[in-house]
Amino acid sequence: MSMQTNLSLSSQRTDNLAGIIDVPGDKSMSHRSLILGSLAIGTTKVTGLLEGADVLATADAMRALGVDITRHDDGTWVIVGQGLHGLVAPETALDLGNSGTGVRLLMGVVAGQAITATFTGDASLSVRPMARITDPLQQMGTHVASRDGGLLPVTITGQSEPMAISYESPVASAQIKSAILLAGLTARGDTEVIEPHASRDHTESMLRHFGATVEQTVRDDGTHHVQLHGGAQLIAADIAVPRDPSSAAFPMVAALLTKGSDITLPSIGMNPLRTGLITTLIEMGGDISILNPRDEGGEPVADLRVRHSDLHGINIPAERAASMIDEFPILSVAATQAYGTTIMNGVAELRVKETDRIKVMADGLIAAGAIVSYDDDTMTVTGGPIAGGMTVNSQHDHRIAMSFLTLGLISNAPVSVEGCETIHTSFPDFAKIMQNAGANIAETGS
Known part of the structure; x- marks a missing residue:
């Protein structure tokens, strides 16, 4: 329909x-395929991508950040990656529509770039909490401006080398964890996220797929620790969603x-x-x-x-x-x-x-x-x-x-x-x- x-x-x-x-196709993996393919060096081909409005909004946002993304007639998506420091400041606000995953993950991406971007969304997304994302990003040195309560529109000014942090998340949330890890890609040192228990780990798996070093451990107290080693390059790798x-x-x-x-x-x-x-x-x-x-x-x-x-x-x-x-x-x-x-x-x-x-x-x-x-x-x-x-x-x-x-x-x-x-x-x-x-x-x- x-x-x-x-x-x-x-x-x-x-x-x-x-x-x-x-x-x-899986929505979580579709968002991450577009994002990580954009941050890799080389050309990534993605098959099975979910072509729903949320994912298409992420594709449009990555294009606005300077990435060449095209869809072929056979349904294959081709992403020409710009590397970890190759994104450019968008000329207009990035409108993520209804996509909570897209907006939160992309805040993490921009936090690790020496650029400024403003994020907007539809009426529903504009009343959803963003401080749970922007608070740890600010700990990494990101400058954040938003409406009261951390609501959209949110403007992120990132850094080419954000500070590596160890962040203890109050909830198990793949969006919080992923935003921090994506910002940590350009940090010096190791970025760690600690969760009360494990949330979905597509970001960790896909980061490894593109060549990053990510470790996941469960401590005796049941907490889940994810550690990303900074300073690595991501290398293009095809994905079947x-x-x-x-x-x-x-x-x-x-x-x-x-x-x-x-x-x-x-x-x-x-x-x-x-x-x-x-x-x-x-x-x-x-x-x-x-x-x-x-x-x-x-x-x-x-x-x-x-x-x-x-x-x-x-x-x-x-x-x-x-x-x-x-x-x-x-x-x-x-x-x-x-x-x-x-x-x-x-x-x-x-x-x-x-x-x-x-x-x-x-x-x-x-x-x-x-x-x-x-x-x-x-x-x-x-x-x-x-x-x-x-x-x-x-x-x-x-x-x-x-x-x-x-x-x-x-x-x-x-x-x-x-x-x-x-x-x-x-x-x-x-x-x-x-x-x-x-x-x-x-x-x-x-």
Whole structure:
């Protein structure tokens, strides 16, 4: 489905989802492919890149920073890297649209360059917290100017040799960690990030792929330490982007919940720091077969076969949250159809995503007839019938929109979702792809 504004979709009860569903390339790796390819010496070719609005915004930003990035007719992206010190100051502000990953990672990039850049975004991104990124960057010697509360627009003036720091992050966040590591590429000495537990590690893996030295250790107290050795050059290296497990979550849950369904999701990224939802759904009784495990582009991938299942509630440990942080909205939908109660711990980070995802999901699920409660760091859902028959505003959040469209597939009455245009940021053609598998999803009024 092409990108448009004010798109509303409606979904209704569906059975027998079937076939092969090709989900888009991994969003996290797509952002990083463009960024690290731009900072490397030589030409990098990327296949499987997610061509959603968020990633395209990152590509445009890298072009504005002086990088030659082109897309060939066969879908291959070619990046002519400028090296670690080759970026130029953009002539206008870098508009990252709705992309929290893009804006935060690029702040780290600019912090390690002797240039100044201003970052802007859409209405949703402009109320998301940036101080958690800019505070450690300031410790590295970066000059930062922003609105009160660290909000966009943010202007970053970087340094060609920022100070190497050891930063203890209060939360496990790949965005915080990645911004610091990207700034640390041009620092003298070693840059270290300490997390309470491990967040997704695509940045570390891809830095190694391009020739950097990165060490990851877990201490006796459970903290996760990542150390980047500064002063290295990045050398161009081709990348095959696996398919996004966060996008696969929606058809996966839809198939588990709808009677008679049997689908296959090929080439899904199986990085162990991204598979918390799969582990959780299997623990809940989900029939998910992991087939043909293999390595592609330095990352583990596998094909997933998913069939309708009777689920039961479980208590999900907080330490698993970082490996499924984007999947809690759709997990809460699955929990409405599980026998008993599902307790999701460690979800505070969801309250500073595109929206307060906990509140928005809880409010919508309750309006649909679900039994839900939550506090700052926990969400509890008790299974039962879903009445549906309501309209939800997605609050410009693509994962909220797709989660409620999935809910409509098992509701007694249709569910309408406003603001579905942001689905294009991560899963272009979501509605069309699900329709082809048998889902009843259509534009409102069509």
